[in-house]
Amino acid sequence: MKITVENLSYIYAPGTPFEKAALRDINFTIESGDFVGLIGHSGSGKSTLVQHLNGLVKPTDGTIRIGERVITGKHADTKGLCFTVGLVFQYPEQQLFAETIYQDIAFGPSNMGLSPAEIDLRVRTAMDLVGLSPDLMEKSPFSISGGQKRRVAIAGVLAMEPKVLILDEPTAGLDPKGRDEILNSIRKIHKQMDMTVILVSHSMEDVAKYCDKLLVLNEGEVVLSGTLAEVFHHADTLTDIGLSVPQVTLAVHKLREKGIEIAENVFTVSEAISAIMKLRG
Amino acid sequence: MLKDITIGQYYPSESVVHKLDPRLKIILTLVYIVAIFLIRNFWGFLLLAVLSILLCKVSKIPVGFLLKGLKPLAVLMVITALLNLFMTDGKILWQLGFLKITQEGIILSAFMLLRILFLVMGTSFLTYTTTPITLTSGIESLLKPFSKIGVPSHEIAMMMSIALRFIPTLIEETDKIMAAQKARGAALSEGNLIQRAKSLIPILIPLFVSAFRRADELAIAMESRCYHGGDDRTKMKELKYGKRDTIALFVFAICLTGMLMLNLLGASL
Numbered sequence: 321m322k323i324t325v326e327n328l329s330y331i332y333a334p335g336t337p338f339e340k341a342a343l344r345d346i347n348f349t350i351e352s353g354d355f356v357g358l359i360g361h362s363g364s365g366k367s368t369l370v371q372h373l374n375g376l377v378k379p380t381d382g383t384i385r386i387g388e389r390v391i392t393g394k395h396a397d398t399k400g401l402c403f404t405v406g407l408v409f410q411y412p413e414q415q416l417f418a419e420t421i422y423q424d425i426a427f428g429p430s431n432m433g434l435s436p437a438e439i440d441l442r443v444r445t446a447m448d449l450v451g452l453s454p455d456l457m458e459k460s461p462f463s464i465s466g467g468q469k470r471r472v473a474i475a476g477v478l479a480m481e482p483k484v485l486i487l488d489e490p491t492a493g494l495d496p497k498g499r500d501e502i503l504n505s506i507r508k509i510h511k512q513m514d515m516t517v518i519l520v521s522h523s524m525e526d527v528a529k530y531c532d533k534l535l536v537l538n539e540g541e542v543v544l545s546g547t548l549a550e551v552f553h554h555a556d557t558l559t560d561i562g563l564s565v566p567q568v569t570l571a572v573h574k575l576r577e578k579g580i581e582i583a584e585n586v587f588t589v590s591e592a593i594s595a596i597m598k599l600r601g
Numbered sequence: 602m603l604k605d606i607t608i609g610q611y612y613p614s615e616s617v618v619h620k621l622d623p624r625l626k627i628i629l630t631l632v633y634i635v636a637i638f639l640i641r642n643f644w645g646f647l648l649l650a651v652l653s654i655l656l657c658k659v660s661k662i663p664v665g666f667l668l669k670g671l672k673p674l675a676v677l678m679v680i681t682a683l684l685n686l687f688m689t690d691g692k693i694l695w696q697l698g699f700l701k702i703t704q705e706g707i708i709l710s711a712f713m714l715l716r717i718l719f720l721v722m723g724t725s726f727l728t729y730t731t732t733p734i735t736l737t738s739g740i741e742s743l744l745k746p747f748s749k750i751g752v753p754s755h756e757i758a759m760m761m762s763i764a765l766r767f768i769p770t771l772i773e774e775t776d777k778i779m780a781a782q783k784a785r786g787a788a789l790s791e792g793n794l795i796q797r798a799k800s801l802i803p804i805l806i807p808l809f810v811s812a813f814r815r816a817d818e819l820a821i822a823m824e825s826r827c828y829h830g831g832d833d834r835t836k837m838k839e840l841k842y843g844k845r846d847t848i849a850l851f852v853f854a855i856c857l858t859g860m861l862m863l864n865l866l867g868a869s870l
């Protein structure tokens with residue numbers, strides 16, 4: 321599903337001393353089927369931006385187009401939008417509430433008014449997609465580990481089968497293994513379900529490994545956007561706003577400065593390995 | 602949404618009122634509460650209204666912000682006013698079945714409305730202009746003399762400051778959980794009473810879970826910094842009563858006298 325954002329601005333608590341312009345004149349387009357990384361410093365407005373995309377927050381100014389829908393501050397066509405654009409919040413395990421994992425995952429689909437058989441199918445599929453074993457179904461969501469809770473929460477959104485999946489820092493606070501497992505699941509889901517995925521992240525390494533395109537936010541403004549190669553080309557701009565390019569990309573840039581003819585667009589360790597192997601012939 | 606609740610919230614600004622000794626502000630607020638019930642006619646409320654606006658200007662709090670804080674109480678105020686309006690005996694002006702409006706009823710309900718209004722507005726000045734920390738350290742210091750007779754002044758103050766500290770956090774948390782459940786299609790304000798009560802479950806349970814978790818974490822954090830109650834604890838910022846406070850006290854006394862004098866103009870009640 322295509323997403324277009326034009327001149328989007330958002331102000332928190334306008335007219336009070338706590339007033340805060342969280343987004344300023346944001347413009348971008350996301351094509352159907354893209355896997356986009358949204359990256360930026362803490363407080364740059366990432367969470368605010370993604371909440372606009374599923375209708376939880378209404379723009380102060382500007383227009384958002386999602387498929388056929390048009391959302392502006394005055395007229396917001398957001399009914400049922402949360403089922404089309406699934407949003408997994410930061411620390412989503414904090415929203416678990418049901419007695420069993422099954423019931424918790426079924427919460428979204430049952431709010432959609434689906435038949436019990438359809439709900440059952442979706443819950444099972446979603447659990448399978450995030451790699452939760454079916455034995456866990458009748459367990460309490462409060463009795464499992466943090467990483468598993470996170471999967472349950474993600475499955476809860478996946479079970480609604482959204483066209484667009486947005487994940488707000490899905491790996492925050494996880495160990496490296498849990499992080500890779502979750503991100504691999506997401507990549508698998510992106511391919512299998514043909515979803516448009518927006519991955520909010522702090523980590524350049526993560527987005528470099530999983531995303532095709534990047535959107536870089538700084539203090540509520542889009543500073544860079546485009547494919548990985550286009551964005552990482554501006555290493556200086558990224559460094560200026562406190563972000564960096566992935567370490568391997570930096571290393572490859574250094575090698576090229578030294579006159580070594582290595583391929584330019586290298587973003588992950590495995591790509592670097594194959595590039596170096598190619599050099600050696 | 603919940604963010605609109607401003608009661609008990611601090612309004613940061615650099616004004617004389619903000620800098621007053623919290624103990625003085627607490628005592629004056631208590632006197633003010635009593636004084637409201639001594640007002641006998643509408644002139645008194647008129648004076649109060651003027652003084653409230655002046656106080657807003659002095660403490661640099663926008664009048665609109667003060668009025669917005671009254672919104673959550675609107676229902677309570679309307680109910681009180683209606684009860685008084687219909688339930689007071691006296692000279693009947695209008696009657697329909699058992700419902701009647703009397704002259705006394707109109708005056709009484711207007712009075713009650715104004716009382717609640719100024720009670721809330723006046724006391725919000727205390728919290729708007731005093732940070733929770735200063736407020737509790739003021740309360741602790743005021744309760745000190747009573748610790749001789751067994752009042753746990755430090756513990757009371759500590760409990761209050763923890764409670765005050767966590768109100769905004771819990772509101773924020775509730776907002777977040779509500780957003781997360783809405784993202785899963787939760788219908789929060791639809792349906793009959795039972796459906797609405799049921800739709801609160803997905804919000805209340807995560808909220809309780811996180812409140813207990815926070816309480817646990819806070820207890821551990823306090824213990825690991827060797828917190829052991831009030832004995833021998835010193836303060837980084839000692840409360841100081843200064844010239845400014847004496848002036849404020851005099852101004853308050855003059856206004857109070859003026860307000861009581863207005864009672865001589867006759868009682869509407």
Ligand SMILES: Nc1ncnc2c1ncn2[C@@H]1O[C@H](COP(=O)(O)OP(=O)(O)OP(=O)(O)O)[C@@H](O)[C@H]1O
Pocket residue numbers: 332333340341342360361362363364365366367368369410
């Ligand atoms: N409910 C709110 N009320 C007022 N200001 C807010 C609120 N939520 C966020 N902000 C402010 O808006 C700005 C953007 O916040 P946002 O949560 O979108 O950032 P973020 O990029 O998601 O940060 P992080 O990486 O820490 O999650 C921040 O400066 C923040 O202080």
Ligand SMILES: [Mg+2]
Pocket residue numbers: 366367368410488
């Ligand atoms: Mg965020």
